Amino acid sequence: MGNADFAQLQDAIYSGDSDKSLSITESILAEGIDAKTILNDGLIKGMDKVGVDFKNGDLFLPEVLLAARAMKSSMTVLKPLLIKSGVKSSGKVILGTVKGDIHDIGKNLVGMMLEGSGFEIIDLGNDVEPEIFIDMAIKENCKVIGMSAMLTTTMMMMKETIIKMKDRGVYDKVKVMVGGAPVTPQFAEEIGAFYSANASEAVDLAKKLFSMQTN
Amino acid sequence: MIDNKWRILSGNQINQIHEMTLRVFSEVGIEVLQEKARRTWVDLGAKQEKDSKRILIPPALVEKALKTVKSDFTCGGRDEKNDFVLGKGKLFGRNGGGPGQVIDLDSGELRNATREDSANYAKLVDALPNTQIAAPVYEQDSKPETRDLHTLAMMFRNTSKHINIRLLNPQSLPYFIQMAAIVSGGEENLRSRPLITMLESPVAPLKHPEVLTETILACGKYGIPLELCSMPITGATGPVTLAGSLLMSNVEMLAAVVFGQLTNPGMPMIFAPRIMVMDMAIGYALTGSVENALLVTAGVQLAKEAYHMPVNMHGPYTDSPTSDCQAGIENTYFSLMPAIAGVDILTGAGHLQGGLVVNFAQLVIDDELVGMVDRAREGFAVDEEMLGFEAVKDSVTTGNLLTHPHTLKHYRDNTFRPKLVTRLARANWMAEGSKTMFDRAVDKVHHLLVNHVPNPLDEGKEKQISELLNEADKKLSQGVN
Incomplete structure (x- = not known):
């Protein structure tokens, strides 16, 4: 596993591609990386970029919502693992x-x-x-x-x-x-x-x- | 009125919107939230979708309903001299109603509206020449359950013009009608010269809440005009395209028209598609953008050309939070565009920030703007007399035409005399304090509030209203504030 995978995951989130974000998440998991790392280095970093570009007016609302949806689709596989390992959600x-x-x-x-x-x-x-x-x-x-x-x-x-x-x-x-x-x-x-x-x-x-x- | 109204939709496009509306009626329907209203719809011949609150409306019902729609009707004022007939080509102004916040004229700060503001807003409208319909600001100190009733009473006391108001509490509906009947001098008078127009809205997407269906029935029963205002947001609660949200709005309102006409044929109704345009970069629903202005213009055409109904549109309208150049620009196109398309009522004088706040000085400025817009759509006559051949010919010998018979005959014709704009030479303007239009508007507000005395409400009626308010306070309030 290299940083390339996380970069791809961030891209999938950024471009709002739910299928891709899910499949990349699954493949990173299969490599043995823990859910918390995937959440922090992949999903949240991707969403942070979305947030910055939205504030700058480069991204429009529907694009932000698609990114959020992509994040949610990755979370369907990460969430049970995060709960199991005792990681708390943001709230x-x-x-x-x-x-x-x-x-x-x-x-x-x-x-x-x-x-x-x-x-x-x-x-x-x-x-x-x-x-x-x-x-x-x-x-x-x-x-x-x-x-x-x-x-x-x-x-x-x-x-x-x-x-x-x-x-x-x-x-x-x-x-x-x-x-x-x-x-x-x-x-x-x-x-x-x-x-x-x-x-x-x-x-x-x-x-x-x-x-x-x-x- | 100018012969060629400004049209941005072709006849074919209007037909297309209507046909698509019928398709939405029969394939998607309207979600009617009240069970009683759903039963009424079914009794009228509509279909209820199985296991849902959706009502599907067949085209035959629409056709039947449109036959009884009134294209014009009388709106009364407490003082009969303020009566007018809506829908016959004349433009009427109504101030912006609804907010609970005003911009304080002394401090410039936004603050909650007080009882005094509520009275003063009505009093100002009473005094202004181009605003024939009064709508309220709501004082925030009163109990929420009967705030709407106390506000209506406050308006009856402070203006003798026609009033436009909506329910804040659905339970107030019978009291609204009783109060209007008291001031009218009985239900029959209320029917022939209704003193109030009520406003009610579908909720996008495609919902008719209980308060809407109940208000349609009550207005129908008592002959009170009902303004149907639908406000889908492009891309959020309506399609992202302007055409799509116009369709959405049309579906929501026309369904209400059908319900009203079939339950009380000929009931007076006013079309008011007021679509909001979402700024997708920031997620705000706009009311003053140029796209909004295109939609109000198209909405006028739909109301007048497809349904032959009186139409009330936003204008002057602005998203600006303050009375600045942006407000000036947006308010101008936002009243001129629907006006020259043939709107009957322009709504919004005094509003800022998309209708969320009121500024009394802005009301005075907007009243003047509506006067200009009204003048603009009068156009001017062109015929032999107006072309003034003799004047042209005589100018050769007289050098100027200041005292020419043609000038003397026509110099007072149809010229709008603005009260707030300045036409002074710079030196004189400076000598008068170099005041901006806004400064002059503030002066005028102060002047009117001191000097204008509305025609007072009859003492006997005042007493009856007070009794009614006491009763409502007891029955509707539970002591919360």
Whole structure:
């Protein structure tokens, strides 16, 4: 095995070729390389390049999503091995569009981008009751919850959900990230949540929130 | 109005979009989220897909529905002098509604809208000459469950113009109608001169939520105009191509038109395809790009040429977060393009940043822009009198035509007198403080807020509205804020 294999894997991720990324991952595994090395030197490095070029405006959103999909396809074989060897995922994030709102394109986008960065996503869908967020956070011992709202009105449900999290003693154990067209950094701060303006910022934010929690 | 409207779609292209819409109706259908509405669809003759919420609509139902669509109807104002007939070629302006945030005129900072802002926004529209329809900003201090009702009351108090408003809480629907009936002086008056237009939206892709179907039925029952606004995002919740998302939007709205016309034939409806264009490099849904402007123009044609319905389009509209040159550019093409295609209502005066925030000074500027656009689409007459042969001939002897009979006869003809643009010589402009158009707009806002007094709401009606609000607060609020 040489670096050439990792370069090929990174290319497959970058170009969003799911079949190729899976087959290269399998062949590197067959050479006896451990899953964690493949994840770090192949997949994540490939996605890092994608992230940089997206920020520069060289890659467009559909290309990023294809890359994320390619990463996910490689992860189908790596994930069981990573769990077996005790390697933790980047983190588990619960996502949902708040109660009263069925707009979910933004939330889905964030989910795909987070998955592409190695996060595990529990997607509760749209029109999600506060209790459902809370029950899932307790059940999965999840540290980060992401809420989305598209309407100025349903945005208030973010505040409601956080109040209920406090009532049930969950708020202190999680970090809440919020986003959506009407949401502002000030609003997020007011309700005790963290703001990101778009899907790629959401990935950076999730990384930051997990690092805050391990400290 | 100029004879040759600007058309960017050919008749064949319009037919193609309609035919493809019928194909989507019969092969893909609409996801109707409310069970009661699905049963109504089936009773009307549509098919429900097995084990799904999808309703397939046969072409015969569409044909039947389109026969009863109204091409024009009256919209009332609390003061009868503000009544107008929509759909007969005249352009009407409506300010941008919906946001809960305004840009503070003193500090320039973005902040939550207060009750006073909500009142002032309506009051300004009441005072402005080119904005005939008022839409709200929502104060953020009130209880969310009845915020929409308190806002409607606030608008009735501060403007006697026609009001465009949507539900924030679906439970408010009966109270909306009761309040409008109180102000109208009864349900029959409400029907003949509806004081409000309601706005409701399908959700892309291809969903009709419960609040939409319920609002269609209620508006149909009481004769309240319903603006159907569909906003797929190209490449995200609609096809990436402009044509594809136009199709998507058309499917979502036309299905709502069919539902409304078949349940209450002849109910007044307004077409409002407001497709958002995704910037694929950053992942934002745009509202003010030149591609958006092409879509609103095409949307006007669809509404008017294919369905003969009144149409309400975004414009002035901009993605700029502030009142800058970008806002000026985008707002201009974004109102001129749909206007010269024949739009009935231009929506968006006062909005910035794709409709997420309101700036009162921008409202005053946009009101003036709509006035200019209205003037532009009037065109000008060309005939023997207008060509002025005598004036041309006499100029040879008189040297100038300033007091020529032809000049004296026509110099006041149809000339739009802008209030905010400057036409001063530089020295005079400087002597007046070198103010930008925005500065002058801020001055005008302050002036209007101090000096304009809306026609007050009748005391008896005010009392009834207060009682209704009390009742709604008790029934709909659970003490959350």
